[in-house]
Ligand SMILES: Nc1ncnc2c1ncn2[C@@H]1O[C@H](COP(=O)(O)OP(=O)(O)OP(=O)(O)O)[C@@H](O)[C@H]1O
């Protein structure tokens with residue numbers, strides 16, 4: 001029966017992680033057919049699809065330098081353009097910008113304007129394009145109001161290297177940055193990360209371990225290099241995440257503020273499946289947004305299957321009532337601003 005066929009274009013690893021087979025079974029019980037899309041094979045015979053859900057992050061990043069990935073991506077894009085009645089979750093341009101921290105941090109840095117009433121912000125940051133002299137970095141750090149310690153993250157936000165980060169404690173250690181990267185003020189947050197998982201118009205908040213507090217201001221401590229997956233996975237536990245002192249328990253993020261954040265980002269990005277990482281400043285209790293993730297793992301969200309199915313059903317319903325129209329082809333509406341860069 002047409003009208004209820006959903007293609008999933010995911011890597012083998014992502015399929016396993018989200019347990020696509022179990023999801024397909026769950027959907028079958030509700031009259032929705034789930035089909036695995038093989039990107040290496042012609043797409044037309046695999047269709048038709050009413051909805052395609054994908055996570056092509058690997059392919060998009062590899063397409064920068066690999067002609068085979070370029071071809072796979074072009075085939076996918078051609079198929080999507082030739083089938084405007086197939087809804088795409090999520091639009092490729094919206095996703096692509098989140099693979100670049102320069103782009104995603106510009107989006108985060110504008111949130112405090114649109115969410116003025118909710119005391120939501122993102123920590124000040126600096127884009128570093130290429131190897132440059134320390135004094136220009138230092139000047140930019142000061143003029144942009146960044147404060148030590150600084151956290152340094154690669155520009156590319158996807159792939160194993162993207163999780164290699166460092167904590168920089170002094171001007172002299174700015175020599176440890178490896179451009180292209182972002183430098184961001186480290187915000188003390190009591191070692192608790194709040195992961196907000198968005199599925200269409202629903203969202204869920206899950207707590208995770210996070211980096212511990214560090215004394216504010218420069219000090220002569222050596223740069224700490226770490227992998228973020230040793231820090232904020234559900235099972236993470238390391239010296240970097242255990243608080244030295246007894247910290248009074250911070251308030252939970254206000255549910256209204258989190259709802260406003262999820263709503264605002266959903267509208268701005270034109271995306272339905274994403275995650276937002278939020279920390280709470282221990283001094284000001286302000287919500288600080290530090291990361292936006294494409295189609296995350298939804299670990300710790302038992303309602304994920306039912307929420308995803310209900311989002312798919314709402315997309316299918318819109319298609320039925322609106323006639324042939326690309327429900328998922330919302331382009332990102334954000335405009336780029338002028339951040340500081342070195
Ligand atoms: N500005 C900041 N202040 C304090 N801690 C931070 C800051 N930015 C990042 N962190 C810590 O570093 C961890 C990794 O940062 P981030 O979420 O940006 O990286 P990631 O590797 O892209 O994460 P993900 O696994 O969600 O893709 C966070 O979970 C948090 O513990």
Ligand SMILES: [Mg+2]
Nearest residue numbers: 232277290291
């Ligand atoms: Mg993160």
